Amino acid sequence: MMRTRPLKVALLGCGVVGSEVARIMTTHADDLAARIGAPVELAGVAVRRPSKVREGIDPSLVTTDATALVKRGDLDVVVEVIGGIEPARTLITTAFEHGASVVSANKALLAQDGAALHAAAGEHDKDLYYEAAVAGAIPLIRPLRESLAGDKVNRVLGIVNGTTNFILDKMDSTGAGYQEALDEATALGYAEADPTADVEGFDAAAKAAILAGIAFHTRVRLDDVYREGMTEVTAADFASAKEMGCTIKLLAICERAEDGESVSARVHPAMIPLSHPLASVRGAYNAVFVESDASGQLMFYGPGAGGAPTASAVLGDIVAVCRNRLSGSTGPGESSYAALPVSGMGDVVTRYHISLDVADKPGVLAQVATVFAEHGVSIDTVRQQGKDGEASLVVVTHRASDASLTGTVEALRSLDTVRGVASIMRVEGE
Amino acid sequence: MMRTRPLKVALLGCGVVGSEVARIMTTHADDLAARIGAPVELAGVAVRRPSKVREGIDPSLVTTDATALVKRGDLDVVVEVIGGIEPARTLITTAFEHGASVVSANKALLAQDGAALHAAAGEHDKDLYYEAAVAGAIPLIRPLRESLAGDKVNRVLGIVNGTTNFILDKMDSTGAGYQEALDEATALGYAEADPTADVEGFDAAAKAAILAGIAFHTRVRLDDVYREGMTEVTAADFASAKEMGCTIKLLAICERAEDGESVSARVHPAMIPLSHPLASVRGAYNAVFVESDASGQLMFYGPGAGGAPTASAVLGDIVAVCRNRLSGSTGPGESSYAALPVSGMGDVVTRYHISLDVADKPGVLAQVATVFAEHGVSIDTVRQQGKDGEASLVVVTHRASDASLTGTVEALRSLDTVRGVASIMRVEGE
Numbered sequence: 001m002m003r004t005r006p007l008k009v010a011l012l013g014c015g016v017v018g019s020e021v022a023r024i025m026t027t028h029a030d031d032l033a034a035r036i037g038a039p040v041e042l043a044g045v046a047v048r049r050p051s052k053v054r055e056g057i058d059p060s061l062v063t064t065d066a067t068a069l070v071k072r073g074d075l076d077v078v079v080e081v082i083g084g085i086e087p088a089r090t091l092i093t094t095a096f097e098h099g100a101s102v103v104s105a106n107k108a109l110l111a112q113d114g115a116a117l118h119a120a121a122g123e124h125d126k127d128l129y130y131e132a133a134v135a136g137a138i139p140l141i142r143p144l145r146e147s148l149a150g151d152k153v154n155r156v157l158g159i160v161n162g163t164t165n166f167i168l169d170k171m172d173s174t175g176a177g178y179q180e181a182l183d184e185a186t187a188l189g190y191a192e193a194d195p196t197a198d199v200e201g202f203d204a205a206a207k208a209a210i211l212a213g214i215a216f217h218t219r220v221r222l223d224d225v226y227r228e229g230m231t232e233v234t235a236a237d238f239a240s241a242k243e244m245g246c247t248i249k250l251l252a253i254c255e256r257a258e259d260g261e262s263v264s265a266r267v268h269p270a271m272i273p274l275s276h277p278l279a280s281v282r283g284a285y286n287a288v289f290v291e292s293d294a295s296g297q298l299m300f301y302g303p304g305a306g307g308a309p310t311a312s313a314v315l316g317d318i319v320a321v322c323r324n325r326l327s328g329s330t331g332p333g334e335s336s337y338a339a340l341p342v343s344g345m346g347d348v349v350t351r352y353h354i355s356l357d358v359a360d361k362p363g364v365l366a367q368v369a370t371v372f373a374e375h376g377v378s379i380d381t382v383r384q385q386g387k388d389g390e391a392s393l394v395v396v397t398h399r400a401s402d403a404s405l406t407g408t409v410e411a412l413r414s415l416d417t418v419r420g421v422a423s424i425m426r427v428e429g430e
Numbered sequence: 431m432m433r434t435r436p437l438k439v440a441l442l443g444c445g446v447v448g449s450e451v452a453r454i455m456t457t458h459a460d461d462l463a464a465r466i467g468a469p470v471e472l473a474g475v476a477v478r479r480p481s482k483v484r485e486g487i488d489p490s491l492v493t494t495d496a497t498a499l500v501k502r503g504d505l506d507v508v509v510e511v512i513g514g515i516e517p518a519r520t521l522i523t524t525a526f527e528h529g530a531s532v533v534s535a536n537k538a539l540l541a542q543d544g545a546a547l548h549a550a551a552g553e554h555d556k557d558l559y560y561e562a563a564v565a566g567a568i569p570l571i572r573p574l575r576e577s578l579a580g581d582k583v584n585r586v587l588g589i590v591n592g593t594t595n596f597i598l599d600k601m602d603s604t605g606a607g608y609q610e611a612l613d614e615a616t617a618l619g620y621a622e623a624d625p626t627a628d629v630e631g632f633d634a635a636a637k638a639a640i641l642a643g644i645a646f647h648t649r650v651r652l653d654d655v656y657r658e659g660m661t662e663v664t665a666a667d668f669a670s671a672k673e674m675g676c677t678i679k680l681l682a683i684c685e686r687a688e689d690g691e692s693v694s695a696r697v698h699p700a701m702i703p704l705s706h707p708l709a710s711v712r713g714a715y716n717a718v719f720v721e722s723d724a725s726g727q728l729m730f731y732g733p734g735a736g737g738a739p740t741a742s743a744v745l746g747d748i749v750a751v752c753r754n755r756l757s758g759s760t761g762p763g764e765s766s767y768a769a770l771p772v773s774g775m776g777d778v779v780t781r782y783h784i785s786l787d788v789a790d791k792p793g794v795l796a797q798v799a800t801v802f803a804e805h806g807v808s809i810d811t812v813r814q815q816g817k818d819g820e821a822s823l824v825v826v827t828h829r830a831s832d833a834s835l836t837g838t839v840e841a842l843r844s845l846d847t848v849r850g851v852a853s854i855m856r857v858e859g860e
Contacts, residue, residue: 020724024580024581024724028580028582031582031647031768032580034647034765034767034768035579035580035647035762035765035767131577136725137581137722137724137725137726137728138728139569139572139573139577139578139728142569142572142573142576142577143569143572143573146572146746146749146750147561147569147572147743147746148569148742148746149465149745149746149749149750150454150458150462150465150741150742150744150745150746150747150748150749151454151567151742151745151746152458152461217461217464217465277710277731280707280710292567292742293738293742294450294454294567294738294739294741294742294745295566295567295732295733295738295739295742295743296567296732296733296736296738296739297732297733298567298568298569298730298731298732299729299730299731299732300728300729300730300731301707301728301729301730301731302725302726302727302728302729303725303726303727306726308723308724308725308726309724309725309726311580311724312578312580312581312722312723312724312725313577313725314580315579315580315581315724316576316577316578316579316580316581317580318580319576319579319580320576320579323762324759327757327759327760328758328759329754329757329758329759330757332465332753335464335465337464337465338461338464
C-alpha cells in the first residue's frame with residue numbers, strides 16, 4: 001500500500017521552531033510515514049548562519065541560498081518559519097511557481113498579504129496552510145475553516161498573545177505595576193528585549209486579522225484592525241476591575257455587527273467577568289472563545305507559542321498537505337465570498353468602565369449624567385467616592401458605540417467640574 | 431467557477447439533530463454552496479413516522495423506506511442520525527455500496543463497529559466522518575486526527591457526558607445527594623427518563639473508545655474500556671474532595687502507558703484539583719484535555735449535546751465530505767497502524783483516595799500502613815479522626831497500579847480493626 005518515493009520537505013529557517021520541526025521529522029519518521037501514507041524526507045534547510053552546529057541535521061542539507069532551494073522543482077512542501085515580510089513573501093510565491101505547497105507560521109505576512117498569497121497558491125493549484133500562525137499549537141484555523149464550515153460564526157474573542165497575558169496575570173495576582181511585571185516577564189524569557197510587538201498589540205492584531213478573515217469569509221487586512229496596547233494598564237485599573245468582579249485581559253475581538261451586515265476586528269485591554277472562561281487563562285497560555293449560531297460557545301485553550309507547540313502545528317499541516325499531494329487534491333483555500341464591509345472602531349458597540357476625577361460638590365453627578373445622556377450613552381451603574389473636596393466617579397455604561405463614547409468623553413473633559421479622566425476601559429465577555 | 435449540479439444529501443432520521451440539519455441546509459444554502467463550491471440539496475429524508483409534520487421539509491422528500499433511499503445510487507452524502515446499532519449499521523454499509531459517503535453521529539455504533547465501517551468505506555473509496563459522535567459541537571475528531579497528526583498524544587482526559595456533569599456540578603455546588611441532583615436534571619430535561627446510559631458511563635465509554643482509537647492510532651473497542659458509573663458518588667465524597675482542594679467529575683481517560691508500549695481507556699468518577707481547567711466545567715458543558723509530546727496541554731470546551739450544536743458538527747462534516755467529492759479525493763480514514771496492546775484496568779496507574787472506618791485504638795494506623803506497604807502502594811498523606819471508639823482514616827496514595835490497590839483494599843477488609851471501606855476514589859489531573 002505504501003508508496004515508496006518519499007515526499008520532500010524543505011525548511012526555510014532553522015531557529016526555535018524550524019529545528020524542532022526537523023527533530024520531530026527525524027525522530028517520528030515512521031509515525032509520519034504511516035499517517036501520511038508515504039515517507040517524508042527533509043530535502044533542504046535554508047539558514048542565514050550555515051556554520052552554526054545543528055544537531056540531528058545532515059550538514060549537506062544546509063544552504064544559505066533559500067531562493068535556489070525553493071526553485072529546485074522537486075519539493076513537495078516548503079515550510080516557511082523565517083518570519084517577517086521579505087524575503088518570506090517572495091520565497092513562498094517562488095515555491096508555488098516551482099510546484100511546492102507551503103506551510104507557514106508567519107502571522108505578520110499572512111495578515112498583511114494573505115489574499116495575494118492565497119491567490120498565488122490557487123493559481124498554481126497548491127496548498128497554503130498556516131495553523132501555526134495563530135496561537136501556536138492550539139487548533140484554530142482548521143476548526144474555524146472546517147469544523148465550523150456549516151455554522152455561522154458571530155464572534156471570536158481570544159487571548160492570543162502569551163507575553164501580555166503573562167504580564168497582566170502577574171499584575172492581577174500580585175498587584176504589581178506594568179513595568180515591574182514586564183521586567184519579570186523579560187527575566188523569565190516570556191518577553192523579548194524589545195517587547196513592542198507584544199505589548200502594543202501588533203502581534204495580536206495580526207492574529208485578529210487572520211481569524212476574522214476565516215471566521216467571516218471576508219478579507220480583513222491588518223490595517224482594518226483597531227489596535228490599542230496594554231502599556232497603560234495600571235494597578236488601579238486592576239483594583240477597579242476587582243470591584244466589578246472582573247479581571248483585565250488583552251483581547252483580540254472579531255465580531256459580526258448585530259445587523260449581520262458588517263464585521264470588525266480589534267485588539268485592546270478589556271475587563272472581563274471572573275466567571276468568563278477566558279478570565280482563568282493563566283500565565284503565557286492562550287485561549288480563544290468562538291460564538292456561533294448553532295454550536296453556541298466553544299473554547300480552545302493551550303500554549304500559544306514556543307518551539308515545540310508551534311512545531312506541532314506545523315507538522316499537522318505538513319501531514320495534511322502531504323496527504324493532499326498524494327491524493328492529487330488541495331485543501332480548502334481562501335474563503336472570502338461573503339465580502340462583508342469591515343467597520344471602523346467608531347461603529348463598534350460595547351460597554352465601558354470610566355473613572356473620572358471630579359470636584360466634590362453638589363450638582364456634579366447631574367452634570368456628568370447629562371453629558372452621557374446627550375450622547376446617547378446609557379449608564380448602568382455609577383459609584384461616587386469623595387474626599388477633601390475631590391471625588392472619584394466610576395461610571396459603567398450599557399452598550400454604546402465607540403463613537404458615542406468618544407464624544408461623551410470629549411464633552412466630559414470640557415466640564416469645569418471634571419478634573420480629569422483617569423481611565424477608560426471596555427467591558428467584554430458578558 | 432461554481433459547478434451547477436447540486437450535491438445530494440439524504441438524511442436518515444429527522445429527530446432533534448436531523449431536523450436541525452435540514453433547517454440549516456435550507457436557511458444557509460447560499461453559504462454552504464459558497465463554502466463547498468457547489469450547491470447541496472436535501473434529496474430525501476427517511477423517518478419512522480411519516481405523518482408527523484416537519485416544518486420546512488418538502489413532504490415529497492419524506493420516506494419510511496430508508497433502505498430504498500440509500501440504494502438510490504445518486505446520493506453524494508448519507509447523514510445517519512438514527513442512533514443505535516441496527517438498522518444504522520446496515521444502512522451505512524449499503525450507502526457505501528451504492529456510491530455515497532457517510533456522515534454519522536452514532537457513537538455507540540462507531541465504538542462497537544468502527545473498524546468494520548471504516549473498512550467498508552475504504553473498500554468503496556468513500557468517506558466516513560463522525561465529528562458529531564463525540565462531544566457535540568466541540569471539534570475533537572478533526573483536531574486529533576489532523577491538527578495533531580504530527581504529534582504524539584499521551585493522554586486524553588475529558589468530561590464527555592453533559593448529563594452526569596450537570597448532576598455532579600449540582601452536588602458540588604449545593605451539597606445535594608445523587609438522587610436529588612438526578613431528579614433536578616430530569617425535571618430540567620438534562621437527564622432522560624431512563625438515565626442508565628449516562629449515569630452508568632456507557633455513553634462516555636463509547637466516546638472514550640472512539641477518542642482512544644484516534645489518539646493512539648490503535649483499535650480500541652467498547653469492550654476494552656473500563657467503565658464505572660457515578661451513581662455511588664455521595665455528598666460525603668464531595669466533602670472529602672473539598673478537603674483535598676478537589677472536585678469530582680466523571681472522566682473519560684485514554685492513556686498511553688509510561689513505557690509507551692500499551693494504551694488504556696476508562697470511564698469513572700475521579701477527584702481532580704480545583705486548579706485543573708476541567709474542574710471549572712459547569713452544568714451540561716463538555717471539555718476535553720489533550721496532552722501531547724510537542725503541543726503540551728490543549729483543551730477543547732463547549733456544548734456536548736443538543737440539536738443545534740450536534741447539527742453544527744454534522745454540517746461541518748457534510749461540507750468536508752462534499753469538498754472531497756468535488757476534488758475526487760477522500761479524507762483521512764481509520765489510522766490503526768500503531769496497533770498497540772490495550773491494557774486491562776489492573777495495569778492502569780493512578781492515585782487513590784480511600785476512606786476507612788476503623789476502630790479507634792492504638793496500633794490501627796500501623797496495621798493499615800503495613801497493608802499498603804506489603805502491596806507496594808506508597809502513602810502520600812493520611813488523616814485520622816476519632817470519636818467514641820470509632821475513627822475514620824483517609825489515605826491518599828502515590829501512583830500505584832489498580833491491581834495493587836485492589837489487593838490492598840481486599841487485605842484491609844480482612845483486618846479486624848477495619849470496620850468498613852467507606853469509599854475509594856481515583857485522583858486524576860495532577
